[in-house]
Amino acid sequence: MKVLVVGTRNAKKRQEIIAALAGWPVEVLDLGSFPQAPEVIEDRDTFEGNAAKKATELAVALGHWVLGEDSGLVVPALNGAPGVWSARYAGHGQDDAANNAKLMREMAGKSDRRAHYVTVAAISNPAGEVVATVRGECHGAIVTEARGAGGFGYDPYFYLPEYHKTFGELSASVKQAISHRARALEKLKGLLPRITGLPASRQETASSSAP
Template sequence: MNELVVATKNKGKLADFQTLFTDRYIVKSLYDYPEVPEIIEDGDTFHENAAKKAETLAAYLQKLVIADDSGLLIDALGGKPGVYSARYAGEPKNDQANIDKVLSELDGVPTQKRTARFFCVIALAEPGKETIFAEGACEGRITEKPTGSNGFGYDPIFFVPSHGQTMAELSAGTKNQLSHRARALTALKETIEGVWPK
């Protein structure tokens, strides 16, 4: 069975990928390859960042590599924080500081204009082959104050209208079905059926 390296040290993210690919690949992570160089995500788009991680590591390891990049896009802020979501309030990255900055920038913006989406791009790269991409999004809106204690990042201020709760109020199972990453993973699996050998 071929090996698939997930370009992450995030155990939750790794578990998502393992669930999807263990029937096709031996799934490994960056924990299995501590010698790999750190990849600086300096692209202007999620596609660029995901591709850079996947393609750089695929070339370095000479293996099949999957990587993702994701973030929050807020319409009233012209798509910000976008690719800068994790460090929107500056270094070091801090979820609460990021939330505070977003809420401050949206102060006075009415509910109907606080639309937003979580967006994820996944790149699958193998040396000598064309990189495959998949996308996923979860639509919602930004609340006026944080609610809920599950999840991380912007989850406490991301309201999902279809469920009447913020991401941070949803159960892990429900969130995993709705999330941008889950949708991108589903799209990727559909894309690669028949493209990559088992």
């Protein structure tokens, strides 16, 4: 593997993924480099299913290795919602503000405020075969009012007790170190020897020389 394509058009998500992959001994591109890339319909009922679908369909279409990722917020008091529908919770075409407004309506009067973010990342080879799948989670709670302007999605409402802050209040560097996405991609880095075929010494050298 010499090139890895990150299969997302979400600018903020793309920034987080590319930052987390810094030091990989491969060139990391995103869909902005491939205007012909097809739009993948996320119609699976699990994060794993959506991540695999994005990775395989894009890998075959582009002829490259592709990282497909699906993330979302899981709230036990809402029977797991928004879940795989996190980006479309208020309906197709709606924005973060609409999704958060719906979350607040659904959580009104709920005493159980527990929640966790999930990221599942899958890597497919150009033949459309998934060679690795990893999952990362970050646990917290839903607050009643938005706090902070950082991040995206439900971040201003996702509170981490150990930091006494929401994701929206955390610095980008801290979030990138502890988030569900960071945890999933850190697991993926551990699979580098098998995925890339490069010896561990080259990977360590690449990581140590990364900015």
